[in-house]
Amino acid sequence: MAVYRHIHIDYWQDGFVLDLTPEEKYFYIYLMTNSKTSQCGIYELPKRIIETETGYNRETVDKLLDRFVEYKKIKYCKETGEIFLINWLKHNRISSPKVRKCIYKELKKIKSIDMVNLFLDECYKYGYTLDESEIKINMGMDRVSIPIPQVKNNFEHGYGEKEKQKEKEKQKEKQKEKEKYKEKEVSHSVGRFKKLYEENIGLINGVVAEWLIEISQTIDYNLFKKAIEIATDRGKCNKGYVSGIIKQWLDNNIRTYDDLKAYEIGVKNRRDESGEYKKFEYANTNERENEKYTRKPTDEEIEELRKSYENMRRNREKL
Known part of the structure; x- marks a missing residue:
């Protein structure tokens, strides 16, 4: 040691x-x-x-x-x-x-x-x-x-039926683990990524094709599918938004759907202990920069706009 x-x-x-x-x-x-x-x-x-x-x-x-x-x-x-x-x-x-x-x-x-x-x-x-x-x-x-x-x-012969049954059960579990491992390998097939992209976002050009190849080698299929689902739910199913979601995951060392679930469990535990809650914003940089133009105006801003409109109306009447 x-x-x-x-x-x-x-x-x-x-x-x-x-x-x-x-x-x-x-x-x-x-x-x-x-x-x-x-x-x-x-x-x-x-x-x-x-x-x-x-x-x-x-x-x-x-x-x-x-x-x-x-x-x-x-x-x-x-x-x-x-x-x-x-x-x-x-x-x-x-x-x-x-x-x-x-x-x-x-x-x-x-x-x-x-x-x-x-x-x-x-x-x-x-x-x-x-x-x-x-x-x-x-x-x-x-x-x-x-x-x-x-x-x-x-196991050698002569251990009894109970031991043999245990061995059979272990063999079945081992086979399931092997099949699960094979599924993980298949989940990184770029063909599945391309099909999911075409069905939910649109046609694939050269740039998108290269991006999908890189993504398929970086994250698993189920995590990519989750990113598509989030973008669809927000009505922003485009490459830029999906890429932004995946970048946030990678920044947090999340590369598989299991990693995401483990991260969410950790967030929940910390929220329960401290009362704080952290979640992904799932917004592109440009969207966050433009929030001041898309947010709901304050009461003061509405009143100022109303006064401006009244002044414009009076000036028109004078003319």
Whole structure:
């Protein structure tokens, strides 16, 4: 286990972190730097240790753990007390032979097979291929061998019908996860983006085509669809307005529809705690600059306009 954990200086400017409360920012750093963290991003962290090291009581610890699960930043196993930092592999490469050796050793100690499966899914997602022969997870009676990238739990014969049924259920869940991952890959197909644009906005020229290709590689289809829906509801379904919505999302590090939902949950939690509420304005820069010309006039402005009109009428009568 490494003695140091590296935190990028952009942590404080990250769109997700900017919207966290001070308490949440502190807790998120704690999850990434506490003494139990591991090279694979999965580690056992008893709540009593969290209480001792952070100074929070049990109620606050439970609340913060649940909140980061809702934000989709961690997975937490209540049975084993293990935590998995979902974005760990995104920022910590495992290409080094020494790092891989350390990870193989750590995987043998993980108690939750679900956590192991989640880790292997993340490896598959980022294109890491681990050595099958090195991954032997010691789970007591449920001793399994898990290859990469097809993750399987190969039980030996003679464990009974109950264990076999559990294995079948796990295989079904694993298949669903694979199908879900494939759907995410398909969701970035530029063809679907073009079709949605043509059906709701209009014909596609060269400039729009290039923009759609770039957008399809940046956000997922469901988030693009949401931007179209927002623009349609406001009667401003044009490329400029849709592009403005997407820019605001990207500025807040929102690239998928799940990211947007997690952001909205965070906003709601902060609103409930502080009474403040922050939401996207979904307006182009030009629209915000022209608000003074489109807003409703004040009573004083109406009275001034009325007096001006009366003076004009009297002058006409004199003529």
